[in-house]
Amino acid sequence: MREVEVLGVRVELPARQPILLLRSLYEPKYLPIWIGVQEANAIALALQGVEPPRPLTHQLLLNVVHHFGGGLERVEVTGLDGHTFLGELVFDDGRRLSCRPSDGAALALLAQVPVFVADELIDTAGVEMEVDDETEVEQFREFLDHVSAEDFESGGPDGPAESGGPDGPSEPGGPEAR
Template identity: 45%
Template sequence: MQVAAVGMSAAGQPVLLLQDATTRRYLPIWIGTAEAGAIALASQGVLTERPLTHTLIIDVAQALGHRLRQVLITGLQEGIFLAELVFTDGTRVSARPSDAVALAVRAGAAIHADDDLLAEAAVPADQVQIPGDDTAEQDTAAQVEQFRTLLDQARPEDFGQQPGDPDSDTGN
């Protein structure tokens, strides 16, 4: 699988489209805005002055003697996609697909999806519209620049934990 596009759904939600080249199907995965920006930056080869979280994770793994070999999109439970990071030593780590794909793009790792998952959730190519004209490329470049500006102006307190945040340490 490869990243075909990162864009916005008709409802305004960021969506990642993974393309299965052999069957010409697309796997749409709805993701967060930050992850969409991270994948777009990595896909465009944009380097930031300081490492972003996904780059940091790759760097830490490499410093510890590990390399991300592949990302597996493993399932869909109650509308939520599941993924695993697979390292060269065989270690597997559960991850959100958006983070897993962002890591794979940065590390040059393969992305695979389970065949049963593709049968269940993939969309035929003729049902997907991917902008391929110059306007789409300009829009992507503008989004990358807007995300860069956001990062440059961000302060640590802008990223405080929200009540009910599943990543929160507070358990609220």
């Protein structure tokens, strides 16, 4: 597993499909994951530090976990099932719960815990870019403005194909992540 940073969310045009951007902390590789609109909004709010007056779904889930004496230790993006990214919440007692990587990312941001991605995913589905820190975000946004889901379907040098819908790049309306 390699630790990643939740860099942000962008909208892929013309399909207007949100993309979660994860950046490896150890190499110039990024993992784009197509996600749902609600999860993109939750991630964006968490990144901006916005605290709504009442808890939204992800904060409510963390409140429930804390209420019953638990804590979230980390989030892992563990693999692919066909064309769907898989994730797990790892709790402080060692228990694991399957989740969509986008929900995991939102929870990780709110709980301020790390996110990890399986080595194989970084190696096969990661997009390599070498840029300096000052221009990194702007160049990545430029990259996303010109990338489409079809660029990831071939299984070519940029990684394996992904299916559509939340947590899987490809055409909108495809199967959802588990």
